[in-house]
Amino acid sequence: MELRIRLFIILLLISTISYSSQNDKNRSTPTQTTVDANWKNFPYPKINFKNETLNGNGALYKKLIPNPEAFIQQTCLEVCQFLYPSVDKIKRIDEINYKVHDYKGVSGKDGSAPVINISFSSSYLKDISKKMTKEEMLAEIKGVLVHEITHGYQPEPKGIGTYFTNKEFYSFIEGEADAVRIKAGLVPMSARKPGGSWMDGYKTTGFFINWLETKEENFMLKLNATCNVLDKWGWEKVAQIFFNKSIEELWQEYQDVLLKENK
Numbered sequence: 424m425e426l427r428i429r430l431f432i433i434l435l436l437i438s439t440i441s442y443s444s445q446n447d448k449n450r451s452t453p454t455q456t457t458v459d460a461n462w463k464n465f466p467y468p469k470i471n472f473k474n475e476t477l478n479g480n481g482a483l484y485k486k487l488i489p490n491p492e493a494f495i496q497q498t499c500l501e502v503c504q505f506l507y508p509s510v511d512k513i514k515r516i517d518e519i520n521y522k523v524h525d526y527k528g529v530s531g532k533d534g535s536a537p538v539i540n541i542s543f544s545s546s547y548l549k550d551i552s553k554k555m556t557k558e559e560m561l562a563e564i565k566g567v568l569v570h571e572i573t574h575g576y577q578p579e580p581k582g583i584g585t586y587f588t589n590k591e592f593y594s595f596i597e598g599e600a601d602a603v604r605i606k607a608g609l610v611p612m613s614a615r616k617p618g619g620s621w622m623d624g625y626k627t628t629g630f631f632i633n634w635l636e637t638k639e640e641n642f643m644l645k646l647n648a649t650c651n652v653l654d655k656w657g658w659e660k661v662a663q664i665f666f667n668k669s670i671e672e673l674w675q676e677y678q679d680v681l682l683k684e685n686k
């Protein structure tokens with residue numbers, strides 16, 4: 424990428440990220456009411472919670488999560504704090520329809536902001552209860568929720584098609600959802616394995632994004648900002664902007680780290 428363009432994009436991104444810290448400095452000024460950087464004005468969505476298997480497998484969900492509305496709302500705030508530098512930058516969700524029921528699968532999200540629907544399988548919960556402790560089940564429920572809620576709030580890459588037509592798009596969406604789950608401490612580091620590609624999504628891309636955060640401060644916030652800045656989004660551009668390397672080179676560097684770790 425041409426140096427001039429790179430510098431322009433970096434400056435644009437820095438202005439996006441530093442906004443919140445600058446606002447922090449101004450916080451004591453009583454007249455300043457425009458932007459809230461401390462998340463105290465976070466617009467918690469309304470949660471329409473339904474447990475359809477309360478008399479069956481869903482009883483276990485109720486036992487583990489006695490106050491699901493507050494649990495889901497709190498998770499929304501936590502996810503947004505991983506994705507955005509300040510509350511005024513978030514994608515707004517007003518309502519979440521959350522349903523616990525028996526089905527084959529784990530969890531899923533459909534719809535898009537401002538109203539999203541999330542399903543969670545109580546038969547899956549029953550299955551894992553046979554091999555997991557209470558703490559592990561709680562981490563699994565929370566981890567799965569973090570992943571789905573990230574889908575609700577995360578920005579989408581521009582100019583490259585959709586989740587279903589473009590692998591870069593797909594890997595960003597599924598990779599970031601697991602990156603947030605990892606950053607929240609809800610995936611054991613033992614799940615990090617060499618192999619695959621940055622385009623695989625889920626944990627493979629998620630741990631890669633997580634590793635990139637060790638090379639570039641607040642990388643996930645900056646990665647999200649690229650969705651607004653780049654007309655035609657791509658991992659190659661992201662790699663060039665922040666690391667001045669090709670995505671292949673970065674991936675290889677990461678693989679070398681993993682291979683050493685697994686020796």
Ligand SMILES: [Zn+2]
Pocket residue numbers: 570574596597600
């Ligand atoms: Zn997903």
